[in-house]
Amino acid sequence: MQISPDGNLLDDLRSVLGDRVRDGDFELGLYGKDGSVLEGRPSLVCLPVNTDEVRQIVKICREHDRPFLARGSGTGLAGGAVPVGDPVIIATAKMNQILEVDLENRIAWVEPGVLNLDLTKELTPQGFHFAPDPSSQQVCSIGGNVANNSGGPHCLAYGVTSAHVAAIEVVLPDGSVTLLGDLAAEPPGYDLRGLFVGSEGTMGVATKVAVRLTPNPPAVRTLLLDFPDVRDGAATVSAIIAAGLIPAALEMMDKRAIEIVEAFVNAGYPTEADAVLLVELDGLPGGVEHGVEVVRSVAERHQVGNIRVAADNEERELLWKGRKNAFGAVARIKPDYYLHDTVVPRGKLVEVLEKVYKIADAYDLIAVNVFHAGDGNLHPILAYDSDEKGVLERVHAAGRAIVTASIEAGGVLSGEHGIGLEKRDYMGMLFSAHDMATQDLVREAFDPEGFANPLKVLPSGSRCSDSFGQHVPDGAWV
Amino acid sequence: MGVNPLGAAPQEVHQFSEEVGASDPVTVVGGKTQWNVGGAPDHSAREVTAPTGIWSHEPEEMTVRCGAGTTLLELSEQLARHSQMVPFDMAPNATVGGVLSVGRSGIRRLRYGHIRDLVLQIRHIDCNGKIVTSGGPTVKNVSGYDLCRLMVGSLGKLGCLAEVTLRCLPMPETTRWLTGNDDPFEIYARLYRPSSVLWNGEQVWVCLEGVSSDVEAEAALLDLTETEGPPQLPGDGRSSVQPKELRSLSADDTNWIAEIGVGIIHSDKPSKPQQVSKTNESLMRELERRLDPNGRLNPGRQVVPL
Amino acid sequence: MKEIAIDLGIPHHDLVSCVSCGLCLPHCPTYRVTQEESASPRGRIALMKHAESSGFIDQEFVGFMDACIQCRGCETACPAGVEFGSMMEATREALATQTSYQPWWRRLGYRTLGRPTVLAFASRVLSLLQRIKVVPKKLGLPQIPIIQRRLLASGTDVWLFTGCIMDAWMRDTHRAVQRVVEATGAGVQFPNKAAACCGALHVHAGLGDEARILAEKTMTAFPGSAPILVDSAGCGAQLKDYGHLLGTELAEKFSRRVFDVHEWLAERLDKLPKSQEPRGRVAVQDPCHLRHVQKSHQAVYQVLAHFTEPLGLDDEGLCCGAGGAYSAFHQETASQVRDRKIESIKRAGAPEVASANPGCLLHLRSAGVEVRHPLEIIDSIMTKDG
Structure with a gap:
């Protein structure tokens, strides 16, 4: 179906953004997808460069009764950035400045389009990094991390994005701009910042983020353990934690993953093993060495094959490269x-x-x-x-x-990808109707009419006001 | 319908929901260790107490689920049996629900983060007396809106905490407190993730935790002497600033102790109420209005300064 | 917008090999400076898919495709092994043959490259203009000699490919390369005029037929079985691709004889003289066609390390923006891409900068960066050391 955008809406947006509003048939298609298999189609795409432009876009959308959807790097895996209900896309990729690195407060103010790994690279020489490190770290944006409360291997020890965001400047769905959270330790009132992180763009658009800086560990050890049976690998995981050790990261790959990854990175992953564990320990040298010993002795009690300790940073990066590229590498089979x-x-x-x-x-x-x-x-x-x-x-x-x-088995729907479009109709597996209605009440405090990224997170039934519920795009299978 | 809606709520939670009921004002009583935060509740409010008891502790999962009325003492005794802890650092007779509702972090926040980051799942009783579950029992979860973080620091005004699942941490092998008169900011910059650095304008206290060789090596970097533990924190006064603003503190007539790197100042002067922006205030009022339209939950207390 | 019927002719399997994970985005120079999906590899593949499924394109599509530098940095980054380069080449060829994508004046320019006499004449005019100082310095052109001294063969052990622009403007680089190769004890011979141009720029431009004609001609200029050494990363990549371009056994065989000169030298370091201490630091700019296409950039470091202390840049091989003729047709993007490269070069903090591709050399020089071919650096060290 060809959606013809409202002419006035286009003109009004152009008056603010000039040629940074896109309506070409080919180009619109590019903003209908993220990293998931879902696909939709936006009505228009806006590429703002600052908070005020975002504010004006939201205002104009409201005037024209159009929903909007903030998009970062478009690497999400739950369809959170897939347009439903003909929204205007607000792509924050051009808002990519690191505004301030405040070492005394151990905070950096960044725009939402800054890429996660770019930030860490900028901070590394100063002795710090941004702890959340999703597999898409090299390309995912901080705004996307905030929207999804992103995790990553190192969140085992350091916690997910929410623990690393002090404050967020947000354009609310009514077009007002506010600061949620604060650099001060205990901002007064309810924790709106905590609520916003992970709300998948349904409570407004983040336009500036104050992220916490984590000091780089003085010592790091990365180990690759291989097991003849995946069961032993899994038992080792539990036993390591039960021994009171929280590694910086504790990753597992099964036989097929090892084979695929090895074909891509040639890191020397043992392709004959049934499973490998990639364990990273960091911190002060004593604790790290102690950790290595704990891992070693636990693994030896669980039929470990080889234990390979990365000799240098280069080897460490190679081992991690395999892990972080594993998903894409699957396309090789x-x-x-x-x-x-x-x-x-x-x-x-x-x-x-x-x-x-x-x-x-x-x-x-x-x-x-x-x-x-x-x-x-x-x-x-x-x-x-x-x-x-x-x-x-x-x-x-x-x-x-x-x-x-x-x-x-006592688990949950999503650990880090979010609910988005992909799992919103599964929410009822985990939550009662009343739980979801309560969540919806909370969302409505920010966006009573559902203008911000409509039809995400909660199934349509739980919504009190589903103004854009009529159109689910082709290809979406929700 | 639900395969397993986060495990069924235990009987105690159902009883609590009946106790809270659907009408007339209620106020939840915990250990009353921070009773005056946010102002005293209305006299008209009926007092209710959250259920107590540790309902499950799975050491290899490093999670613990308990009634919100459980005291920190009971919790820490249970966890200590498995060399685990939840670093609340509050009075032992405080309750888990009380500490979370007040939402103030403990003195080892510098290392362990805010206590709200340790909450995995919360069951609360809403204004209609119904049980609401949010979050999830696993150590990692992004299913749905993060009501858990919202509940922390809400003084029970959005719901009465009934059951809490927390993430546990391994107890450090060694804990050492050191004291002396060096520059606290320099100390903080020199150490890798100390657990606490406290300062009263003259004296500094540092908490180092980890394996003993690390603690010793870090201690050797400092010219400080061993001490029993943290100093007695002064009074009820508590204010918060940006960490770097602590530099401008000076020893005056008030007695204060600041958490370096965090930005919290404990003092014997009553704290001044902080301002909330108009926009945020209206968002917060909207939350209150939607989750408790008649204001029956913990009336009299104020999360949003008037 | 006006619709134009098109058939890109890209195998369906190739098009669907992209799972749109986005890992290519930060490694794409045009995405890096624009942050626009349409300027990313993932976006371009999605556009190709759209064109293939609808059978139509518009002018906007042409612009999006033309904006690609074809550095193929995305291929290195792609965990799924998507062959972006060949899809882009097919698209360009479809555009050149089925639309007015390449206007006559561009075609004329490309044709000149394969005509040594015309090129030599044009170069001489340029040289005279340089003498009377009417050629802007910012173009970064080397001082083009009025009279070109001939390259003299010294044996038959290896061929040295000379190319078009490089031979016309930077023949001294070939001389330096020849001296370094000779230092290993090998004799060097040069091809005749049939090897006028490798055709790389033509492939980039979608002029496949012209490229194939040039390839056929070039192959005739290298009789025998001696290795063919190339001191231009772009030409080397193209010569190595003749097997694929022409699809003949002869071409396959030819391609197997082609080596980047550093690859060849890296195997013979023991035959080169030892350099004197201290070794100077050299920042190495990896040409995309060496790093992402030939995947033999490490050889440059190995050869340089014999005489200097080579330092890699911290941008993971992001393109410099030269892209053959790209920098001429897309000046703004090319210079934005180059700015990032220059920042990276500055961070390396070395007094000398090396690049093994003439396009990159010229492009960086036009921004005032002093950059030399790695073997020119080595040649001057060898000359100084005596």
């Missing part, structure tokens, strides 16, 4: 993949993993597992070829079965 994200209690990892393999078999799909084992965050990847007839139905059915199995 099949052209398409569907990446899931659920969390289960660590003690249930093996049980759920086995179910994942069974589910994949039952639906004739290939399952690859690369995940944050330390916090029980599973990332089963279902690899498939979309040219195969009826394959999408199987992928979705298998996905639902995996989510169900995770929740039955």
Whole structure:
């Protein structure tokens, strides 16, 4: 369906942004997708460069009764940035300045389009970094991290984005600009900042973020452990934590993932192993060495094969490169993949993993597992070829079965990708209707009419006001 | 419908929901250790107490689930059996729900972060006497809106905390407190993630935690002497500033102790109420209006300064 | 906007190999300076998909495709191994053959490259203009000699490919390269005029037929089986791709004889004289066609390390913006891309900068960066050391 944008809306936006409003047929299509398999189509795309432009875009959208959707780098995996309900896209990619690095407060003020890894690279020489490090770290934006409360391997020890954001300048859905949170330790009133982080763009548009800086650890050790049986690997994970050790990161890859990753990075991953654990310990040297010993002795009690300790930073980066590129590398076995994200209690990892393999078999799909084992965050990847007839139905059915199995094991819907469009209709698996209605009341305090990123997070039923509920785009399968 | 809506709420939570009920003003009583924060509740409000008891502690998961009325003493005793802790650093007779409702962090925040980051799941009773579950029991979760963080520091005005699931941390092998007269800002800059650096304008206290060789090595960087523990914090007064603004503090007639790197100042002078912007105030009032339209939950207390 | 019927002719399998994860974005020079999806590899592939499925394009599409530098940094970054370069080349060729994408004057310019006499004449005019100082310095052109001294063969062990612009404007670089190669004890011979131009720029421009004609001609200029050394990363990448371009066994065989000169030298470091201490620091700009296409940039470091202390840049091989003819047609983007590179060079903090591709050299020089071919640096060290 060809959507013809409201002529006046276009003119009004052009009067503020000039040629940074896009309405070309080809270009609009580019903003209909993120990193997920979902697809929609925006009515217009705006590329603002500062807070005031964002404010004016929101105001104009309101005047024309149009919803809007803030987009960062478009790497989200839950369809959070996929347009539903013909919104105007507010792409924050051009707002990419690091405004201030305030070492005394250990804070950096950044614009939402700053890329996560760019920020860390800027901070590293000064002895600091930004702790959340999703696999898409090199390309995901800080604004996206805030929207999704992003995690990453190192969140096991350092916590997710919410713990690393002190304050956020936000353009609210009514077009007013405000500061949520503060650099002061205990801002008065309710924690609106905490509520905004992870709200997936449904409470407004972040235009500046004060992120906390984490000191770089004086010592780092990265270990690669291989196991002849995935069960031993999983048991090692639980045993490491039970021994009172919280590594900086504790990642697991199954046999198929090892093979795929090794083909891409040639890091010397043991392709004959059934599973590997990538363990990183950081901090002061004594604690790190103690940690290495704990990991070693725990692993030895669980039939570990080899224990490889990265000799230098180069080797460490190589090992991590494999881990961080694993998802994309899956495309080497099949052209398409569907990446899931659920969390289960660590003690249930093996049980759920086995179910994942069974589910994949039952639906004739290939399952690859690369995940944050330390916090029980599973990332089963279902690899498939979309040219195969009826394959999408199987992928979705298998996905639902995996989510169900995770929740039955005492887990949750998403550890870090968010709910977005992908899982909003699964919310009822985890929450009662009353729980969701309560969440919706909270959202409504920010956006009673549902102008900000409509139809995300909560299933349509739980909404009191579904003004844009009429149009779910082709390709979206919610 | 739900496969397993976050495990069924235990009987105690149901009983509490009945106790809270759907009408007349109620106020939740915990250990009354920070009772005056936000002002005293209206006399008309009926006092209710949240359920107590540790309902599950899974050491290998490093999570603990308990009634909001559980005291910190009971919680820490249970966790200590497995060399774990939740670094609340508040009075032992304070309750978990009380500490979270007030939302003030403990003196080791510098290392362990704000206590709200340790909350995984909350069950609260809303103004209609119904149970609401938010968050999730696992150590990582982004399913749905983050009501847990909102509840921390809400003084029970958006709901009465009934059950809490917390993330535990391993107890450090060694904890050492040191004291002396060096520049606290320089000390903070020199150390890698100290647990606490306190300063009263003249004297500094530093808490180092970790394996003993690290603690010793870090201590050796400083010209400080060993001490028993943290100093007695003065009075009820508490204010917060940006960490760097602590530099401008000077020893005057008031007795104060500041948390370096954090920005909290404890003093014996009553704290001045902080301002909230008009826009934020209206958002906060909207939250109150929507979640408790009749204002029956903890009336009299003010989260948003008037 | 006016619709134009098109068939890009890209295999469906290639188009769907991109899963739009976005990991290519920060490694794309045009995305880096614009932050626009349409200027990213992921976006361009999505545009190609759209064109293929609809069978139509518009002028905007042409602009988006033309804005790609074809550095292929995205291929290195892509965990899924998407072959972006070949899709872009197919698209450009479809545009050049099915639309008015390449106007006559651009085609004429490209044609000149394959005509040594015309090129030599034009270069001589340019040289005279330089003498009377009417050529702006910011163009970064080297001092073009009025009279070109001939390159003299010294044996038959290896060929040295000379190319078009490089031979006309930077022949002294070939001389330096020749001396370094000879220092290993090998004799160097040069091709005849049939090897006038490798055709890389033509492929970039979508002029596939012209490129194939040039390739056929070039191959005739290298009889025998001696290795063919190339001191221009862009030409080397193209010569190595003849097998794919022409699809003949002869071309495959030819391509296997092609080596970047540093690759060849890196195997023979023991034959080169030892340099004197102390070694100077050299910041190395990796040409995209060496790093992302030939994937042999490490050889430059190995060779340089024999005489100097080479330092890599901290931008993970992000393009400098030269892109063959790109910097001439997209001056603004090219100079924005270059600004990032210059910042990175400055951060390396070395007194000398090396680049193994003439396009990059000229582009960086036009911004005032003193940059030399790695083997010119080595040649002057060897000359100084005696």
